[in-house]
Amino acid sequence: MKRGRQVRAVMTVDVAVVQPGMPVEAAAALLERRDVGGAPVVGEDGRVLGFVTRGDLPKRAGRRLGRWRKSAKAAEVMSTPPVTVGADDDLGRAARLMNARRVHRLPVLAADGTLAGLVSRGDLGRVFLRPDSEIRDEVRDEVLDRELCLDPASLDIAVRDGVVSLTGTVERNSVVPVIPVMLALVGRVDGVVAVKEHLRVGVDARTVLADEPAAGRVLG
Structure with missing residues (x-):
């Protein structure tokens, strides 16, 4: 039987990336401009620190800011630790992880732990929507x-x-x-x-x- 297909075969490599120090307003504008629902928060070393979604940004920022009049940063409102998958992992593991953690996107890590891409339910659907x-x-x-x-x-x-x-x-x-x-x-x-x-x-x-x-x- 053939080996299970790897995540790298279907992942997106042109990924919208948010820096941890980016203001929430700028992060939301980036997601809107790229027309994506979420993006990984990546440090200077290329490692994934967390994840932000378009829906969570204003909600979490509002809870974080309260009555303060300063702008929240992405690192303050991101989901952490991030749920990730390896580029060499098989697609079955990615699908099970998405279902177990109830997420729609997973940052994909290279062998050295840095961001390699992003895989979504839509990407998996190309393989997993089988009768x-x-x-x-x-x-x-x-x-x-x-x-x-x-x-x-x-x-x-x-x-x-x-x-x-x-x-x-x-x-x-x-x-x-x-x-x-x-x-x-x-x-x-x-x-x-x-x-x-x-x-x-x-x-x-x-x-x-x-x-x-x-x-x-x-x-x-």
Whole structure:
């Protein structure tokens, strides 16, 4: 099976950047001029210090300023620590991180920790807006059958909105140690946002788990 596509393949490299000492008004004008919803706050060394969004700038500035009559700086109102992803990370990790942290954009870091680009939900959509049926076919044919030499009919594979659910009973001893590998490979399939497993250990496989109860248990 092909390796998961990397973030660098879809990220934007022409990124609007806000300096930490930039006044909030100037930062808001920059976002408006570039027609973007948010931008990373980057220090002189190229490292990402935080993130500001068009909607949060006036709101946070108002809370910060209160009755004071000075202009707030971007560093005072940015979200920190920033939620970032590596340029060499696979797109599945970026998608899961966006969902878990409920953000729409992620600064992308180069190997040295400096800003390399920005990836948005729209960027990921080019790869991750795949039909669930297409994802299911790849999980069945590429991961289970070709990569792991498992009988696809032994598991029930359901996919909904990119979330893969694997349900079934593991009957062979040799399959139990392979389960973590299987879940990792499924998670790397383009379009997969998350993987859920509901796998039970059958009679023939219980000897692998010393503390396995008689009725079996759900793995994971």
